[in-house]
Amino acid sequence: MNWLSPDSKFMQAWNNLTDAIVINILMLVTSIPVVTIGAALSAGQTATRKMLIGQGHVARNYFAAFKENFARATILWVVYLLVGAGLAYSWVVLQITPLLIPKIAVTILWVIGFEWVFALQARFDNPPTRTMANAYIFGVSYFPATLALAAIDAVYFGLFVYLWFKLPQLLFLLVVLGYGSMLSLHVPIQEYVLRKYTGQAFSTHVQEDEWSVKDHRHDGE
Numbered sequence: 319m320n321w322l323s324p325d326s327k328f329m330q331a332w333n334n335l336t337d338a339i340v341i342n343i344l345m346l347v348t349s350i351p352v353v354t355i356g357a358a359l360s361a362g363q364t365a366t367r368k369m370l371i372g373q374g375h376v377a378r379n380y381f382a383a384f385k386e387n388f389a390r391a392t393i394l395w396v397v398y399l400l401v402g403a404g405l406a407y408s409w410v411v412l413q414i415t416p417l418l419i420p421k422i423a424v425t426i427l428w429v430i431g432f433e434w435v436f437a438l439q440a441r442f443d444n445p446p447t448r449t450m451a452n453a454y455i456f457g458v459s460y461f462p463a464t465l466a467l468a469a470i471d472a473v474y475f476g477l478f479v480y481l482w483f484k485l486p487q488l489l490f491l492l493v494v495l496g497y498g499s500m501l502s503l504h505v506p507i508q509e510y511v512l513r514k515y516t517g518q519a520f521s522t523h524v525q526e527d528e529w530s531v532k533d534h535r536h537d538g539e
Contacts, residue, residue, distance in 0.1 A: 362380070
């Protein structure tokens, strides 16, 4: 098969890369008010998932999901933003030895929840408290997947810091590719874990009303 054919793996990968950049730019623009970052993360999850299965238009999927998730994702983001800011303050300012273990523990809990909460908000129709609780259920129950997600983020942010200090001329390229592109690695891992919950509304270890799958309203647009 010609590698420039629209059906070739190369062209599919190229199209996914360009769409991922579009998603990243949309996430950056809609995150400018800061308080909207949670909605941007959830919308990015949905747009990336649909991009990878070739469903709908990237921008349309993104803005539909942004609107749908805005209220609940914003509540979740405010919680994680405030806790994250408190953690950052404690690590930078509160250099107190007895606080070291609690800081490490809370930081680990923050990361575990953050890796799942916006993916679950994008995928299921639940109140914020239930979504947050489920994020920790998944984060702990599927810990290898959580570690993989955290490792992807750690590599990205580590590279960002390295380029900031060592090769600032390449920083723009990383910003353009951005965290939106990292979602192309996140989503397959998360969807692999979530497949049995998105395929049915009940699992033996969670309540039935916890798994009201959404997105059907926007599929195929």
